[in-house]
């Protein structure tokens with residue numbers, strides 16, 4: 085059981101400096117071995133608006149931002165007004181009392197006014213440094229940790245800036261020691277360092293672990309972080325990173341690089357993905373392995389660029405005209421993203437098809453702590469049946485001399501997989517044709533249309549998918565078998581649903597279990613049908629309006645859920661949203677709950 | 686129309702010494718209409734590759750979609766037949782993945798200047814070492830005769846039955862100002878001349894455009910061989926200096942009674958994209974490098990996250 089579990093909320097206008105204190109706090113906690121999850125609720129505005137960063141910290145597992153704020157640091161009046169009333173007894177609020185009026189706090193909320201002007205000799209920009217220093221003091225964190233973090237962050241700006249900021253921090257730290265009560269909870273030091281990373285970084289790192297040598301993108305929130313990470317590490321790691329003119333170019337470029345033999349990847353968000361889909365179909369047709377990550381944001385069209393949603397499922401299922409094999413996966417958290425990308429690359433290489441990843445803003449821009457031991461850069465790399473000019477490859481079909489006529493790129497095989505020679509290899513000349521083609525790549529689309537050959541080719545490609553499902557882990561039912569209710573979700577909601585299951589048991593006495601689905605295509609139809617047909621009540625939870633996953637589940641298994649919990653306001657689920665909705669549905673009040681988001685908006 | 690694929694004899698490529706012109710002969714005969722200008726472009730490309738002594742497996746020909754874009758199917762080199770308008774993007778990826786390949790894009794005016802216009806502009810400014818051959822027939826062939834971006838004003842096509850009211854694109858000045866470092870125009874009726882232009886383009890380090898008047902004998906009744914023959918004037922015969930920027934633009938704009946063909950513009954003082962990419966400095970083609978990273982690199986990445 086976790087002994088500490090608290091959340092800090094820092095809010096203000098965009099441009100007031102919320103990211104940096106967030107980063108400092110996250111790293112200080114992670115260095116003490118504490119787990120954390122951070123989520124930044126923000127608006128598409130460079131200055132102004134309202135941003136609110138929540139960092140939840142615990143010595144036990146933290147899978148989401150949680151339900152409550154224990155320490156509120158409002159940097160402006162607006163944040164104070166929006167959030168103070170949500171604080172419960174035991175919480176506290178730290179603020180610049182020369183600038184911000186507190187209003188009425190609930191009983192038991194510690195109000196900690198900080199005379200920022202006095203503490204910083206008039207430097208108002210230092211308000212956040214003072215506030216986090218006071219917070220850390222009240223959490224029992226030694227000053228040295230903060231001093232280290234500030235030194236690291238301001239090093240580039242010179243010693244004077246470092247010294248000044250350390251001074252502000254010291255003032256805040258000492259002021260808190262003299263004037264405020266410590267929190268009832270402390271931030272322990274567990275003596276092991278954890279890494280902190282966003283999902284976008286995890287995606288990039290997963291690609292790096294998989295041996296990606298070519299990354300292309302066109303900036304689009306919330307996927308841009310992948311491009312920025314890749315670009316800043318490209319040189320040191322020998323990766324070709326390109327910012328392309330548009331997403332159509334991105335996908336086509338990635339396919340060109342993959343066809344020539346590289347592991348190649350791209351990431352985008354819904355609108356960019358829409359532009360890529362013709363090319364994704366081509367990757368299916370010419371059987372070129374590529375990986376594309378769709379970081380979903382609230383749509384349609386450009387929708388809400390800074391808000392999350394699970395609304396692209398049907399778009400990704402329908403991506404690319406025609407009927408062709410592809411693999412679709414929805415990783416569940418940052419660590420899972422990191423691990424899944426190399427696994428997906430292996431599948432794509434083995435089955436020579438596109439691999440699509442459904443992430444979303446919650447997971448990709450959200451930050452989590454990860455044990456560095458879980459960041460394994462030595463994951464197995466399997467390139468499938470591939471023929472390289474230097475003979476490096478994995479194929480039973482080694483090139484033997486110059487005999488282009490004998491090489492059939494799209495050979496009809498039992499497995500559906502045909503050994504793939506990369507351009508430049510002597511003796512294996514062929515054309516990769518996006519029109520339907522013969523075994524050797526000759527077009528059979530226009531003049532030479534041939535129904536028999538077309539059928540064989542469609543079947544050859546389709547055969548590949550018959551075995552993919554045996555290569556991926558089926559979803560596991562978590563919790564007691566004969567629970568009163570089974571909560572089904574997919575992708576990034578896993579951790580929040582898990583916590584809801586625990587809360588239902590602990591706080592409401594409701595026995596629930598969880599079936600979370602990560603692999604979307606291929607789908608573990610038999611396994612899922614077996615589990616769900618034994619469930620007493622099935623409730624599907626998803627971050628969209630129309631229940632895209634519920635429809636998909638029904639189409640694949642024939643199972644219609646008993647209830648639905650859906651959220652489409654742009655903000656992610658919090659555990660209590662699910663707990664309350666499940667209670668409501670078990671009481672027979674409704675079959676569709678749409679929880680209201682109380683804060684951040 | 687034939688119903689079966691006519692298969693040509695196996696290409697004979699056993700070693701560089703035995704490289705013969707037939708080495709580039711594709712497995713099937715082109716399905717273009719008899720008299721289509723694209724035959725001449727295909728032959729010119731095969732001849733150029735042969736004369737340059739390139740081995741077929743060292744060459745990757747990438748096309749979009751259209752009659753002209755079927756070319757990779759008719760030549761014995763590595764080939765990709767991609768999507769309408771996207772050949773340059775695919776080619777950029779392939780070239781950066783394996784910069785030792787000779788990558789040649791082929792396509793039509795609709796493919797390259799219409800749907801692919803965005804990639805055309807951006808690929809030129811990157812000056813990547815690609816050769817782009819556009820078989821410019823001023824019409825859409827494969828979709829049976831609609832207006833194209835190079836159809837002249839007033840031209841009646843199936844989609845402009847009352848005459849085209851839009852201005853045509855002029856790809857040559859566009860390429861010259863767009864950053865292409867080798868800009869030429871050929872004509873299917875002058876195959877020998879075209880071979881030389883293509884050889885120059887293939888050997889040029891940087892982005893080369895060879896726009897070739899390649900008449901569509903089926904759908905374009907205006908810009909025919911008979912129409913071009915008296916008008917095309919070979920720049921090399923006129924002593925044109927391809928390093929003169931303003932003259933190159935002027936020649937590119939000429940249209941009507943005299944239409945210049947030949948090498949309009951060339952500069953060799955700019956490095957190509959691959960030469961500017963430090964990642965390609967050593968270690969050979971990216972595609973053939975060891976995958977994954979070293980333990981030191983992994984540790985450094987993790988350290989940044991701590």
Ligand SMILES: Cc1ncc(C[n+]2csc(CCOP(=O)(O)OP(=O)(O)O)c2C)c(N)n1
Nearest residue numbers: 750751752753769793794795796825826827
């Ligand atoms: C996205 C897309 N839109 C439209 C088409 C239909 N299409 C095929 S070829 C073509 C035009 C070809 O014209 P051009 O590039 O000039 O080549 P030509 O056939 O004249 O050689 C079109 C519009 C397509 N294949 N894909």
Ligand code: SF4
Nearest residue numbers: 718721752826901902
């Ligand atoms: S339609 Fe025109 S462009 Fe197409 S093959 Fe026939 S002549 Fe050539």
